[in-house]
Amino acid sequence: xxxxxxxxxxxxxxxxxxxxxxxxxxxxxxxxxxxxxxxxxxxxxxxxxxxxxxxxxxxxxxxxxxxxxxxxxxxxxxxxxxxxxxxxxxxxxxxxxxxxxxxxxxxxxxxxxxxxxxxxxxxxxxxxx
Amino acid sequence: xxxxxxxxxxxxxxxxxxxxxxxxxxxxxxxxxxxxxxxxxxxxxxxxxxxxxxxxxxxxxxxxxxxxxxxxxxxxxxxxxxxxxxxxxxxxxxxxxxxxxxxxxxxxxxx
Numbered sequence: 493x494x495x496x497x498x499x500x501x502x503x504x505x506x507x508x509x510x511x512x513x514x515x516x517x518x519x520x521x522x523x524x525x526x527x528x529x530x531x532x533x534x535x536x537x538x539x540x541x542x543x544x545x546x547x548x549x550x551x552x553x554x555x556x557x558x559x560x561x562x563x564x565x566x567x568x569x570x571x572x573x574x575x576x577x578x579x580x581x582x583x584x585x586x587x588x589x590x591x592x593x594x595x596x597x598x599x600x601x602x603x604x605x606x607x608x609x610x611x612x613x614x615x616x617x618x619x620x621x
Numbered sequence: 622x623x624x625x626x627x628x629x630x631x632x633x634x635x636x637x638x639x640x641x642x643x644x645x646x647x648x649x650x651x652x653x654x655x656x657x658x659x660x661x662x663x664x665x666x667x668x669x670x671x672x673x674x675x676x677x678x679x680x681x682x683x684x685x686x687x688x689x690x691x692x693x694x695x696x697x698x699x700x701x702x703x704x705x706x707x708x709x710x711x712x713x714x715x716x717x718x719x720x721x722x723x724x725x726x727x728x729x730x731x732x
Contacts, residue, residue, distance in 0.1 A: 541659075541667065541710055543721035557719040591666060605714045607657035609678060611666035 494518045494610040496592050501615030508582050508619070514575040514592030514612055526550070526570035529595035529603035532577050534588035535614070542588070545577065546595070548603050555604065582619045589614040624722035625650065625711055632730040638699040641727045643711030644692060649722050651692035655714035658687055658696045661726075662707050670709075671696060698729070706731045 500512040512532070516525045532544040545566040546555040554566050565578040575592050593608035626644040633639040643650065643658075650656055654674045659667040669678045671687035674694060684699045694713070698705055711724040 540725045541712070541723040543712075543719065543723065546720060555718070555720055558717070559719075596669075596672060604720055605653075605655045607655075607669055607672040607712065608659075608667070609669045609672075611668070613666055 493520075494594060496594065496610060496612035498590060498592050498612045498615035501590060501617045503618040503620060504582055505621050506582060506584060506619055509578070509580045510582065510617060512577040512579065512590055512592075512615055512617070516573045516575070516594075523597065524570070525573040527599075528597055529553075529606060530566075530568060530575045531593045531595060531608055532566060532575075533591045533593050533608065533611075534586075534617075535591065536588045544590070546604065547575070553603070579617070582617075584619050587617060587619045589616050624715070625713060625724035627709075627711060627724035627727045629725070630728045630730065632732055633698075633701045634732045635701050635703065637701050638697060639701060639729065641696045641698075641709055641711075641729070643694040643696070643713075643724045645694075645713055645722065646692055648717065649713040649715040650689065650694050652716055653714060654689070656687070656689060656694040657712045658685075658694075659710045659712065660707050661710065667710060701731055703731050705729060 495518045498514045531546045547566045563581045567576045591614045592612045594610040595606040596609040656674045658671040661667040674689045675687040686697045708726045710726045
């Protein structure tokens with residue numbers, strides 16, 4: 493069973509920066525972390541889910557929600573089985589629990605349309621002065 | 622405000638069936654068949670139940686089923702059990718740059 497562990501969430505002031513990490517393990521049947529697209533999804537505690545960003549298997553394809561407005565950068569290091577989210581110019585409305593979530597395997601450009609089949613437990617980002 | 626509309630709450634008795642709706646537009650739910658449903662217990666991560674409108678994810682009970690008509694997708698849970706009490710979220714691929722939209726979530730109470 494795939495195990496995703498997020499880290500890096502802290503309290504940061506508005507306008508500040510933060511880098512979230514997600515480390516993966518437990519891949520089976522010959523598949524590796526590098527075979528899957530990965531996402532960041534956030535959730536204000538007690539509220540709904542909100543998709544943030546997606547990266548394809550090799551990092552060449554990245555996608556962001558409109559609210560990101562160029563402030564976040566998603567990246568990955570397949571040699572370390574790790575996913576990252578660099579967050580700059582943080583706003584109070586970015587306060588949320590940030591989950592990393594694996595895209596269902598599809599093996600091609602269909603990665604943009606794949607749901608999220610494995611999730612970490614999340615890391616809490618609080619933007620407050 | 623969430624992009625997709627779900628009822629805030631539904632309830633049912635053990636053994637009954639319930640249906641949760643998820644209404645969007647022709648730019649998301651109505652435009653293709655990439656609708657998925659997630660179950661979330663308090664304090665836990667979401668879990669994928671249904672994808673591509675009606676495909677059950679690996680290991681998911683056949684008591685869970687999905688369907689779609691026009692701009693509205695639905696999740697039906699049959700033979701309700703106490704363990705089904707949780708929050709349920711729908712999600713849809715969209716034709717905008719924000720690739721995925723979520724519903725606001727529905728709290729299922731098993732009476």
